Amino acid sequence: MKGPVSGHAEGPLAIICGGGTLPFTVAEAVSRRGREVFIYALNGWADPARVRAYPHRWGAIGQFGRFRRFAREAGCRDVVFIGSLVRPAFSQIRLDLATLRVLPRIVAAFRGGDNHLLTGIGRIFEDAGFHLVGAHEVAPEILMGEGPLGAVAPAAEDLADIALAMQVLRATGPFDIGQAAVVAGRHVLAVEAAEGTDLMLARVAALKKAGRIGAAGGVLVKAPKPGQDRRIDLPSIGPETVEAAARAGLRGVAVAAGSTIVAEPQAVARAADRAGLFVAGVGKEFEP
Amino acid sequence: MKGPVSGHAEGPLAIICGGGTLPFTVAEAVSRRGREVFIYALNGWADPARVRAYPHRWGAIGQFGRFRRFAREAGCRDVVFIGSLVRPAFSQIRLDLATLRVLPRIVAAFRGGDNHLLTGIGRIFEDAGFHLVGAHEVAPEILMGEGPLGAVAPAAEDLADIALAMQVLRATGPFDIGQAAVVAGRHVLAVEAAEGTDLMLARVAALKKAGRIGAAGGVLVKAPKPGQDRRIDLPSIGPETVEAAARAGLRGVAVAAGSTIVAEPQAVARAADRAGLFVAGVGKEFEP
Numbered sequence: 001m002k003g004p005v006s007g008h009a010e011g012p013l014a015i016i017c018g019g020g021t022l023p024f025t026v027a028e029a030v031s032r033r034g035r036e037v038f039i040y041a042l043n044g045w046a047d048p049a050r051v052r053a054y055p056h057r058w059g060a061i062g063q064f065g066r067f068r069r070f071a072r073e074a075g076c077r078d079v080v081f082i083g084s085l086v087r088p089a090f091s092q093i094r095l096d097l098a099t100l101r102v103l104p105r106i107v108a109a110f111r112g113g114d115n116h117l118l119t120g121i122g123r124i125f126e127d128a129g130f131h132l133v134g135a136h137e138v139a140p141e142i143l144m145g146e147g148p149l150g151a152v153a154p155a156a157e158d159l160a161d162i163a164l165a166m167q168v169l170r171a172t173g174p175f176d177i178g179q180a181a182v183v184a185g186r187h188v189l190a191v192e193a194a195e196g197t198d199l200m201l202a203r204v205a206a207l208k209k210a211g212r213i214g215a216a217g218g219v220l221v222k223a224p225k226p227g228q229d230r231r232i233d234l235p236s237i238g239p240e241t242v243e244a245a246a247r248a249g250l251r252g253v254a255v256a257a258g259s260t261i262v263a264e265p266q267a268v269a270r271a272a273d274r275a276g277l278f279v280a281g282v283g284k285e286f287e288p
Numbered sequence: 289m290k291g292p293v294s295g296h297a298e299g300p301l302a303i304i305c306g307g308g309t310l311p312f313t314v315a316e317a318v319s320r321r322g323r324e325v326f327i328y329a330l331n332g333w334a335d336p337a338r339v340r341a342y343p344h345r346w347g348a349i350g351q352f353g354r355f356r357r358f359a360r361e362a363g364c365r366d367v368v369f370i371g372s373l374v375r376p377a378f379s380q381i382r383l384d385l386a387t388l389r390v391l392p393r394i395v396a397a398f399r400g401g402d403n404h405l406l407t408g409i410g411r412i413f414e415d416a417g418f419h420l421v422g423a424h425e426v427a428p429e430i431l432m433g434e435g436p437l438g439a440v441a442p443a444a445e446d447l448a449d450i451a452l453a454m455q456v457l458r459a460t461g462p463f464d465i466g467q468a469a470v471v472a473g474r475h476v477l478a479v480e481a482a483e484g485t486d487l488m489l490a491r492v493a494a495l496k497k498a499g500r501i502g503a504a505g506g507v508l509v510k511a512p513k514p515g516q517d518r519r520i521d522l523p524s525i526g527p528e529t530v531e532a533a534a535r536a537g538l539r540g541v542a543v544a545a546g547s548t549i550v551a552e553p554q555a556v557a558r559a560a561d562r563a564g565l566f567v568a569g570v571g572k573e574f575e576p
Binding site: 168172174175187188193194195203204207213 | 455
């Protein structure tokens with residue numbers, strides 16, 4: 001069994017870098033532990049200003065051959081895939097020969113929902129001799145702990161809503177649907193599927209504004225799907241999640257402690273305190 | 289046990305009339321059977337041009353005392369509640385004294401999700417001496433039968449998507465969430481909660497347009513929630529449902545036969561044929 005901080009310390013760590021600050025939190029944490037980092041920056045997603053601080057190469061989504069060449073040149077065997085990346089628009093995808101060879105498998109995975117897609121992609125890396133590692137394995141500090149992150153804690157009524165939302169996620173989990181739901185006053189307002197958390201929260205905000213939702217308050221709850229490949233696709237929150245939850249009139253955000261990534265925890269705590277929301281990690285007793 | 293066309297033929301039938309053409313389909317069907325009809329038309333929802341053809345009174349949502357008085361004057365005991373009515377904006381609600389008396393119970397029901405809300409409202413009518421009847425009980429012709437309504441029938445791949453959507457609805461049913469889901473290529477694209485079917489379909493259309501959904505085709509599936517009060521809240525489809533499904537790029541619409549209302553079946557069949565979609569009632573083997 002591996003410890004929380006995974007081994008394979010031979011060679012630098014390749015980080016396939018999507019959007020947001022999270023890839024750099026991981027890069028810093030890994031560098032701090034004395035391991036070199038090579039960043040494969042995804043065009044249109046990775047932040048150029050921050051990529052520059054590390055050995056890096058740019059590439060598009062779909063250029064698996066390009067990644068494989070650069071990562072091998074850099075002497076990487078372990079690969080982490082991290083950062084925001086909504087399902088890419090097809091116009092953004094560039095395919096190279098190596099990808100075309102595995103394309104039928106990607107398409108097959110794409111048809112089967114997010115879990116299958118990501119699991120399929122994971123296997124393609126493994127088949128090319130890479131070892132796909134979870135970002136939280138090399139940088140456990142990115143995981144949400146138990147308890148509130150800011151000054152506000154969930155009240156008893158919030159705990160009831162959190163428990164109901166977790167039950168909903170447990171029920172929808174086998175169908176590989178989403179990682180989030182919104183519950184207010186024991187009423188399920190929204191279930192996330194292909195649209196993602198931000199659009200789901202925007203919908204709740206719009207419904208409340210239109211007077212279509214009677215219940216006040218409410219909570220956003222995120223938790224990993226059962227059976228999901230946690231190396232690639234842990235649920236995550238950041239300051240913008242808290243701000244979107246505030247715009248939707250929610251009382252707080254609850255996530256599964258130990259299996260949810262928090263981008264910029266200090267900024268999340270500040271955003272929560274500013275909006276008067278709680279942001280809390282909840283334990284196994286709540287998890288789906 | 290009652291037959292499919294319910295008794296209580298004493299006195300006219302009160303129809304609390306929301307939006308759309310469905311209330312008038314019911315009114316015609318009931319009149320055709322020789323029973324008088326009294327329409328309580330909801331301001332802002334009922335179609336004034338069509339209300340005029342029947343003995344009627346206007347009222348706002350929330351004026352239970354007003355309804356009670358008029359319905360008693362008209363000699364009604366049986367009440368049907370039919371027509372489109374999204375959760376009303378609070379500004380549209382007018383409260384009268386009789387409603388204020390039962391308001392705490394309505395609020396309690398409102399907090400508990402749709403099922404509880406509608407069940408709570410049902411009980412309030414019963415307590416005032418009315419007999420709440422399902423529109424499909426007095427006009428069974430409004431129910432969707434088994435099989436396709438237009439020229440197109442679901443293909444084998446559609447049946448697989450329909451089965452998966454029905455499983456999702458079965459899983460979410462206990463949580464009183466929604467009555468609809470969209471599945472494409474075995475991938476759950478959307479689960480309906482407080483937003484309603486139209487907004488859910490608009491979301492799928494927007495995600496496809498943005499290239500955020502890889503799967504082509506897909507089906508909209510609607511079915512009643514287990515335990516739902518079918519007198520007030522059967523799922524329903526109309527021509528606009530088919531048009532919205534076409535805009536979302538779906539291949540068809542499947543509903544639970546015998547427990548889904550079809551407004552204007554001929555117009556639905558025409559809309560389906562025009563768009564090349566199937567609209568099909570599916571049997572018990574699919575139902576949640």
